[in-house]
Each structure stands twice: as structure tokens, then as C-alpha cells.
Amino acid sequence: MTQVHVQPLGQRRASLHGPTSWASLRHHVATWGRYALGVFCVALLCVDVATNNWEVIDFIGDAKHLLTPLLTIQRPDDMATQFIFPDDASPGRVSTVGQFMLNVSLAQIQARDSRTFILGMGFHRIDNHANDICGRLVQVYPIADPNATSVRLGSVVDSITFVGGNGLSHGFRDMAATANAAVGMNETQLRARGYTPARHGTDLRLTTPLSIPPPHQASTTTVSMYRFFVKALCSGCEPFTELGLDACRIEYSYNDAAHAVHVTASHAILGQYHELGGIFPRRQGPVVALYVRFVVVVLLLGVYGASQKTVQWTDMALQQSALRRVVGIVAPPLYRQPCSVLDLSDICFNSDVFVVLYTLTVLLDEEIAMLFSCEMHTWHHNTDDMFIEIRLLSMSLRWLWLHCFVLKAAKWTCHFVSMTRFTGDNRVVGWLNFSSSTWIYLGVFVLFQRNDIVELSNSDRVDLHSTTQNLDSTFVQFLDSWYIRTIPALAAAMLVNLAVFLCMDHVVNRSWWQSFALNSVGRQLMFNSTSILAGINGDWTVVVRPTDGARVFYITIKARALCTFRWFLSSHLTRFGLVEHPSALRHFSKGRQGEPSRNSGTTHRLVHQLTKRTPRQLVDPPTDCVRDEVSVAPEEDARQNDHCILVQDRAGSIHLLNDHMKELQALSVEVKILRDTTFCLR
Known part of the structure; x- marks a missing residue:
């Protein structure tokens, strides 16, 4: 031959x-x-494979120190004995679902067992006010013990996030002209404008001890603020908790007549870092995925x-x-x-x-x-x-x-x-x-926009707080939740991406x-x-x-x-x-x-x-x-x-x-x- x-x-x-x-x-x-x-x-x-392995990240334990303020607290009511809260941002103002979410998060923190992943998500530099979350501390904090020399501040806000439209509808309309929801509207007003509940969130902020200054004397100091943002994708579902740690520069004073600490200004220090972590339920899916991989x-x-x-x-x-x-x-x-x-x-x-x-x-x-x-x-x-x-x-x-x-x-x-x-x-x-495989490689650049598509789908949103109305009768359905509602936009992006590159390949x-x-x-x-x-x-x-x-x-x-x-x-x-x-x-x-x-x-x-x-x-x-x-x-x-x-x-x-x-x-x-x-x- x-x-x-x-x-x-x-x-x-x-x-x-x-x-x-x-x-x-x-x-x-x-x-x-x-x-x-x-x-x-x-x-x-x-x-x-190397950096996004949940078992390895959890074993390293870089995020466990973010749990420090709650390590000795068993129930939400116990927080009032160690922290002082504003009247309208205290655990007592949290809805029933919010109480449940806090209880679940506290139980996970106390257990720290094989039922949860405690994952670190890195350090994020604060270069502008977009990542500044210290403003929440600007409140009036009543003090129960007038003889206290230091206090630890706390604030908890319970809310349900309402979202209008989705990624597909946002692409064909002017957001500035149609986004007419505003903070302070009740559920009836929001639903009348086409908004639906997408996520239940309970945002808890706790600080390190703060010295009480002499009465009516303004003071400036830096405190560490821990964040426990408990989020659930449906009412009654097992939540996950976003953890955070920031250094906040605050200005405050003490009013001896009202027995209260007044925080007049609070902001993050530009150039510092926000440390991010999270507590995630450890279900069978991710564990099986590790073995399959x-x-x-x-x-x-x-x-x-x-x-x-x-x-x-x-x-x-x-x-x-x-x-x-x-x-x-x-x-x-x-x-x-x-x-x-x-x-x-x-x-x-x-x-x-x-x-x-x-x-x-x-x-x-x-x-x-x-x-x-x-x-x-x-x-x-x-x-x-x-x-x-x-x-x-x-x-x-x-x-x-x-x-x-x-x-x-x-x-x-x-x-x-x-x-x-x-x-x-x-x-x-x-x-x-x-x-050739090159056309498959080229399609990945559209997939890189996945998180942007999720953000776009939920960009028209407003929070309904428990201080605006009682949230016990408002619930979040799973199919309308934060991530599930983005599936049509993600699927459309994937199918269009496939169709475009297939046509280009066959035409070229x-x-x-x-x-x-x-x-x-x-x-x-x-x-x-x-x-x-x-x-x-x-x-x-x-x-x-x-x-x-x-x-x-x-x-x-x-x-x-x-x-x-x-x-x-x-x-x-x-x-x-x-x-x-x-x-x-x-x-x-x-x-x-x-x-x-x-x-x-x-x-x-x-x-x-x-x-x-x-x-x-x-x-x-x-x-x-x-x-x-x-x-x-x-x-x-x-x-x-x-x-x-x-x-x-x-x-x-x-x-x-x-x-x-x-x-x-x-x-x-x-x-x-x-x-x-x-x-x-x-």
C-alpha cells in the first residue's frame, strides 16, 4: 500500500x-x-478547581472569625443584654419570618458542624461610597444602664425586597422612565405597579465596644462593624447568611438627660477593605458534585x-x-x-x-x-x-x-x-x-456576563421594611425569588449565544x-x-x-x-x-x-x-x-x-x-x- x-x-x-x-x-x-x-x-x-472548592474553603476556616459577636448568643432576645439597639431597629421589630431566620443563623453559628459551609469570599477594597455600608450606624441608641462606661452598638433591619420586570423586559424599556416605585410604599402600592416579592432579608449590624464620652462632648473614633445579612429565597425556607467586617469612622456624643448615644456620622475609611464571607446550608447536591467531579x-x-x-x-x-x-x-x-x-x-x-x-x-x-x-x-x-x-x-x-x-x-x-x-x-x-472547538471557546465570553444578567434582572427593586407595615402577611414564593426569576433571561442569553455562533460558523x-x-x-x-x-x-x-x-x-x-x-x-x-x-x-x-x-x-x-x-x-x-x-x-x-x-x-x-x-x-x-x-x- x-x-x-x-x-x-x-x-x-x-x-x-x-x-x-x-x-x-x-x-x-x-x-x-x-x-x-x-x-x-x-x-x-x-x-x-483550586479556589472554588467549598470543602477546602470551609476546612481552611478563614471566615470563622466573622462570627465573633454572636458566638455566645443563643437567641435573638439575648442580643439586647450585650448590645444596644435603636427603638425602630431592634430585634423586637423583626417580623415572624425574620425571627425564624435569625434563629436559624444563630443555631448554625453555635453548631458550626457538617450541616453548613462557612466560606470566605475575599477582601474587597473600598474605593468609593458604593461599597460604604457604615451609614446604617447613624441612629439614636438608648442606654439601659446609666453607669456603663462602654457600649456595643447594634442595628437590625427586616425587609422584603420587591422586584419589577426581568432581564428580558429591562432590555426593551427605559428604566428611568418606568421605575416608579419608591421607599415607603406599602405592599398594595408595590403590587399595583407590577412588583413582586423576591427575597426576605434581615440585616444585622454589630460593633465592637465603644467608650462613652462625657455628656454633650463630640467624639470621633473607629469601630469594627460586623454584618450578618440573613437572606431567604422563600418564606420559611432555610436561609443563608452573608458575613462582613468593616472599619467604620463614626462621630458620636452622649446625652445624659435622655441616656442615649447619638451617632451623627458614620462612614467607611476609603482604601480599607470589606471582608466578605457566608454561611451556606450543606445539602447533598454540592457534596455529591465534589465526588462526581x-x-x-x-x-x-x-x-x-x-x-x-x-x-x-x-x-x-x-x-x-x-x-x-x-x-x-x-x-x-x-x-x-x-x-x-x-x-x-x-x-x-x-x-x-x-x-x-x-x-x-x-x-x-x-x-x-x-x-x-x-x-x-x-x-x-x-x-x-x-x-x-x-x-x-x-x-x-x-x-x-x-x-x-x-x-x-x-x-x-x-x-x-x-x-x-x-x-x-x-x-x-x-x-x-x-x-472546531474555537467556536465553543468564543461562546464563553457571553457566559462571563452571567452575574451581570442576574443583576440586570433584579435592578428595578425596592425594599418593604417591617417599620412600614407588618410583614407577617407578606410572603415570597420560590418561583418568583431572586435567582429563579432570572432563569428566562439566562436561558435566552445562552440560546441566542449558541444560535449566533452556530450561524456564524456555518456562514463563514x-x-x-x-x-x-x-x-x-x-x-x-x-x-x-x-x-x-x-x-x-x-x-x-x-x-x-x-x-x-x-x-x-x-x-x-x-x-x-x-x-x-x-x-x-x-x-x-x-x-x-x-x-x-x-x-x-x-x-x-x-x-x-x-x-x-x-x-x-x-x-x-x-x-x-x-x-x-x-x-x-x-x-x-x-x-x-x-x-x-x-x-x-x-x-x-x-x-x-x-x-x-x-x-x-x-x-x-x-x-x-x-x-x-x-x-x-x-x-x-x-x-x-x-x-x-x-x-x-x-
């Missing part, structure tokens, strides 16, 4: 016109751009290691046990010969097993991840800490696998509901594919997609499986037959690479079991009769190479060649190799047929593996 070497047309043109030619420049920019995007996403994934990492290492070897070709007629098929996903029988038909991105984004498991991990962990990232984003929004920004981006990167899962699910659904009998007939399924690479669909391998990836990446490492050639002018798409691939590719297609993708159209089989069996022989001169063709020696392009697979340009190929070309076609039967089994429509058996393929020969797939 003579080995075929296809000379890329783009490389020949670059050599004629010099290294500065447009085709060569575009090729290098595309290659390095794709490489840079891959490195960027891998780096973010490593940051996510470990399994996914082991799976990825095993599959990638197997993909770099030559997988043994097995006859589909042989029956395998279920256990053997499961083991074969990670550890198939291998030859020692190396193979590089699959990239790491092919496994991460295209394997059904990996995508489903990692999506499951993301969804199980999303309960804490969403709260964690949104709370951190709220404080980071007005600062410029690069490390915090990277952590937020790494958590948003998780949705990239949700992206892939949605696309795979859409592709399977379109196949399931269609009446298609032959591969290639369902054109909608063909559009649900990317030509229109000629390549049309040619790739002519090949049996292309049809298996595009129309006959849940694959969302249509690329394959090999030499591809478009031959124009002089007899009838028909275009024939060849993929010349090493036998070793074909074995590994078949294993991935059989084990890691869901096959649809569509057979080839009879006309395609007839054209294949008669195709070589209409082609000129190797000694009949030359053939017009377009050539391109997709091998590891020439990396695949960033977004445009055929950018190395000029579209619709015809070149004269040398006599030695792809017709020297055995012509085969890759097909499926109704059961989804993969078969390799030669030009006599006979299936190649494992023994004949093994000979080609040992000789390192090639197949020419049509």
Missing part, C-alpha cells in the same frame, strides 16, 4: 508569495488564537491517555457484556502504537459521557455557586481586584459544559422527533455542529460544510450522532471528476487514527442508527469507475490538510486554501489508497465497507495498523 501525502494548497501558495501572504498570516493568527483560547480556558478551569477528572485522564494510543479494532458482530462496554469507555484494548486523532478539547466538549457528568456536577453545585458568585460580584463590581475577577470568570466557565449539553440535547431531540430514515436528510441536525465556513457533508465520516458526525464537533484530524481532498463534474470529498486517514476515532464514535457518542441513502451507496460502489486511473494524467481538485503536523484552524477549517479555486494535482493522490465508507446499521453499530460493499474485518485492519498504512474514506 502506497502512503499518500497531500500537499496543502495554502502552503504552496505561501511558499510562492512569501511568508507575509494573507493566507499564511491568517493561518498563523488562527492557530495561535485557538491555542491561546484553549490555554485561557484550561487555566480558568484549574483556578475553579473527582470521577470526571479521573475519567478525563483515562480517556485522553487511551486516545493517544491505537485502539484495537473489534468486529461489531462480537457480543460484549455490559461491564466490558463500560470499561471500554475508559480503558479499551490498545496497541502500543501512538495515535493523535483526538485533542483534549474533543474529549472535554464532545464526549457524551464527559459532558453529561460535568453538567451534572455544575447543576448539583449551582445552588452554592450561584449564591457565592453573585454575592462576590456585588462587592467586586466597584473594585478592580484581578484575582477576584479570575475566580468569578472561572465559576462562569462551568456553564460552557451546560452550553454543550444543551446543544447535544437539541441535536438528539431534533433527530428523535423527525421521521428521517437516511443519514443526511435532516438538515436541521446538520446545523447543530461546530467546525459555508464551502467547507458543503464539502464535509459529502463524506461518510462527515455525515456520521453531522447527522448520525450527538457529536457537536465535526472536525477530524486527517488529510481531506475535494476531487472534481472530469467525467461528470461531480465533487467527491475524500478523507485520507491513518489506519491507527481510524481505529481510535471509531472507538470514540462508538463509546462516547450516541449514534442515531440512520443508514446511508441507497443512492449514496450506489455512487460509492460505482464512483471509482467514473474516475480516471492513476496514469490518465491529472485531476482537478481542492486540497487541504488537517493533521497534527498542520494544526486545525481557529474558526475556518479551509482557510489554508482559496475557496472555489481549482489546482492541478500531481498524479500520486488519494486514489492510491483503499476506498472505504463509514456507515451505521439500524442498531447504531459502526461498519467500514470497502468499494465492493464488503465489511472490513478486524484481521485486515490489524495488518494495516502494523504496516502504518492509510484509508481513503468517502
Whole structure:
């Protein structure tokens, strides 16, 4: 068997016109751009695993010192013995749900057991008044003991946040013209304007001891203010608590006649830091997600290691046990010969097993991840800490696998509901594919806006305080809550993002997609499986037959690479079991009769190479060649190799047929593996 070497047309043109030619420049920019995007996403994934692990953060315990003021307090009523509160901001003015939330938070602080995560969220620099929360201390604090020499201040505000509109409606209306709710309105007024309850919050502030000055003498000092902001996404639900610590500069005086401390001014010290933490319920989802993520990492290492070897070709007629098929996903029988038909991105984004498991991990962990990232984003929004920004981006990167899962699910659904009998007939399924992983990488930049979309959806909001009306009859429904109500906007952003990049890929690479669909391998990836990446490492050639002018798409691939590719297609993708159209089989069996022989001169063709020696392009697979340009190929070309076609039967089994429509058996393929020969797939 003579080995075929296809000379890329783009490389020949670059050599004629010099290294500065447009085709060569575009090729290098595309290659390095794709490489840079891959490195960027891998780096973010490593940051996510290392810094956003709830078990590790809880074990380190950086946020536990934020619990200090409440470590000896068992009930909300006990706070009045250690802190002084304003009359309208005391625990006695808190609603029933607010009392319940404080009780739950105090119980969690006292227990500090395996039922909660106490997580640190970093330090956030206070550069302006946007992150200044010290103003709440400006109150009048009555003192019960006139002989006290120092006091600790406290303030608690109970409220329900009402939100109007959502991310979709805000994008089509003028917020300044329509946001007509104001602080002080009651529930009836807010509901009449279209606002709904979205979150119940009880905001508790406690300070360190403050010396009482002589009567009527103004004093200035700095105190540490602890924040315990207990939030619930529905009335009666288990809440989570935002923890905080600030240094506040206050001006105050003591009125001996009224036995009260008057705080006249309070503000944060610019340049100082707000320390952020949180108490989150430890449910089964995040714990299971941790173990599933470990399994996914082991799976990825095993599959990638197997993909770099030559997988043994097995006859589909042989029956395998279920256990053997499961083991074969990670550890198939291998030859020692190396193979590089699959990239790491092919496994991460295209394997059904990996995508489903990692999506499951993301969804199980999303309960804490969403709260964690949104709370951190709220404080980071007005600062410029690069490390915090990277952590937020790494958590948003998780949705990239949700992206892939949605696309795979859409592709399977379109196949399931269609009446298609032959591969290639369902054109909608063909559009649900990317030509390379670069298009998937590009979609992550929209996912990075996840927290901004949540903030936009809840931007039109107003708080209804317990001092305005009794909150016991006002409740928050879970489906209207702070995060659930943002799901339509997030889903719309994800679907639009997918649709835009799919259309861009298919429009920019229109000629390549049309040619790739002519090949049996292309049809298996595009129309006959849940694959969302249509690329394959090999030499591809478009031959124009002089007899009838028909275009024939060849993929010349090493036998070793074909074995590994078949294993991935059989084990890691869901096959649809569509057979080839009879006309395609007839054209294949008669195709070589209409082609000129190797000694009949030359053939017009377009050539391109997709091998590891020439990396695949960033977004445009055929950018190395000029579209619709015809070149004269040398006599030695792809017709020297055995012509085969890759097909499926109704059961989804993969078969390799030669030009006599006979299936190649494992023994004949093994000979080609040992000789390192090639197949020419049509």
C-alpha cells in the first residue's frame, strides 16, 4: 500500500508569495488564537478547581472569625443584654419570618458542624461610597444602664425586597422612565405597579465596644462593624447568611438627660477593605458534585491517555457484556502504537459521557455557586481586584459544559422527533455542529456576563421594611425569588449565544460544510450522532471528476487514527442508527469507475490538510486554501489508497465497507495498523 501525502494548497501558495501572504498570516493568527483560547480556558478551569472548592474553603476556616459577636448568643432576645439597639431597629421589630431566620443563623453559628459551609469570599477594597455600608450606624441608641462606661452598638433591619420586570423586559424599556416605585410604599402600592416579592432579608449590624464620652462632648473614633445579612429565597425556607467586617469612622456624643448615644456620622475609611464571607446550608447536591467531579477528572485522564494510543479494532458482530462496554469507555484494548486523532478539547466538549457528568456536577453545585458568585460580584463590581475577577470568570466557565449539553440535547431531540430514515436528510441536525472547538471557546465570553444578567434582572427593586407595615402577611414564593426569576433571561442569553455562533460558523465556513457533508465520516458526525464537533484530524481532498463534474470529498486517514476515532464514535457518542441513502451507496460502489486511473494524467481538485503536523484552524477549517479555486494535482493522490465508507446499521453499530460493499474485518485492519498504512474514506 502506497502512503499518500497531500500537499496543502495554502502552503504552496505561501511558499510562492512569501511568508507575509494573507493566507499564511491568517493561518498563523488562527492557530495561535485557538491555542491561546484553549490555554485561557484550561487555566480558568484549574483556578475553579483550586479556589472554588467549598470543602477546602470551609476546612481552611478563614471566615470563622466573622462570627465573633454572636458566638455566645443563643437567641435573638439575648442580643439586647450585650448590645444596644435603636427603638425602630431592634430585634423586637423583626417580623415572624425574620425571627425564624435569625434563629436559624444563630443555631448554625453555635453548631458550626457538617450541616453548613462557612466560606470566605475575599477582601474587597473600598474605593468609593458604593461599597460604604457604615451609614446604617447613624441612629439614636438608648442606654439601659446609666453607669456603663462602654457600649456595643447594634442595628437590625427586616425587609422584603420587591422586584419589577426581568432581564428580558429591562432590555426593551427605559428604566428611568418606568421605575416608579419608591421607599415607603406599602405592599398594595408595590403590587399595583407590577412588583413582586423576591427575597426576605434581615440585616444585622454589630460593633465592637465603644467608650462613652462625657455628656454633650463630640467624639470621633473607629469601630469594627460586623454584618450578618440573613437572606431567604422563600418564606420559611432555610436561609443563608452573608458575613462582613468593616472599619467604620463614626462621630458620636452622649446625652445624659435622655441616656442615649447619638451617632451623627458614620462612614467607611476609603482604601480599607470589606471582608466578605457566608454561611451556606450543606445539602447533598454540592457534596455529591465534589465526588462526581473527582470521577470526571479521573475519567478525563483515562480517556485522553487511551486516545493517544491505537485502539484495537473489534468486529461489531462480537457480543460484549455490559461491564466490558463500560470499561471500554475508559480503558479499551490498545496497541502500543501512538495515535493523535483526538485533542483534549474533543474529549472535554464532545464526549457524551464527559459532558453529561460535568453538567451534572455544575447543576448539583449551582445552588452554592450561584449564591457565592453573585454575592462576590456585588462587592467586586466597584473594585478592580484581578484575582477576584479570575475566580468569578472561572465559576462562569462551568456553564460552557451546560452550553454543550444543551446543544447535544437539541441535536438528539431534533433527530428523535423527525421521521428521517437516511443519514443526511435532516438538515436541521446538520446545523447543530461546530467546525472546531474555537467556536465553543468564543461562546464563553457571553457566559462571563452571567452575574451581570442576574443583576440586570433584579435592578428595578425596592425594599418593604417591617417599620412600614407588618410583614407577617407578606410572603415570597420560590418561583418568583431572586435567582429563579432570572432563569428566562439566562436561558435566552445562552440560546441566542449558541444560535449566533452556530450561524456564524456555518456562514463563514459555508464551502467547507458543503464539502464535509459529502463524506461518510462527515455525515456520521453531522447527522448520525450527538457529536457537536465535526472536525477530524486527517488529510481531506475535494476531487472534481472530469467525467461528470461531480465533487467527491475524500478523507485520507491513518489506519491507527481510524481505529481510535471509531472507538470514540462508538463509546462516547450516541449514534442515531440512520443508514446511508441507497443512492449514496450506489455512487460509492460505482464512483471509482467514473474516475480516471492513476496514469490518465491529472485531476482537478481542492486540497487541504488537517493533521497534527498542520494544526486545525481557529474558526475556518479551509482557510489554508482559496475557496472555489481549482489546482492541478500531481498524479500520486488519494486514489492510491483503499476506498472505504463509514456507515451505521439500524442498531447504531459502526461498519467500514470497502468499494465492493464488503465489511472490513478486524484481521485486515490489524495488518494495516502494523504496516502504518492509510484509508481513503468517502
